[in-house]
Amino acid sequence: MKNKTVTLCFLKLSVILLAPIIIILIPISSIENKSFCLYTNLLGFHCPGCGMTRAMFSIMHFQFNNAIRYNRLVILVS
Secondary structure, eight states: HHEEEEEEEEHHHHHHHHHHHHHHHGGGTTTOOOOOOHHHHHHSOOTTTTTHHHHHHHTTTTHHHHOOOOHHHHHHHH
């Protein structure tokens, strides 16, 4: 039982530490002009959070002008 708990903790820690590195390595060009928003894809309207994923990717790549262009609310999130 203790071994399972240690393994689970190690797995969680690995994901937490590796996720930011993997996100930084994803090129911005792979997500430009793509919407992951379910609201936008179903209804065709932009919600207040539209562009937030692309904005956060831009901030992680130090492209602040692009981040603000995607969604101005990124200033509050970051």
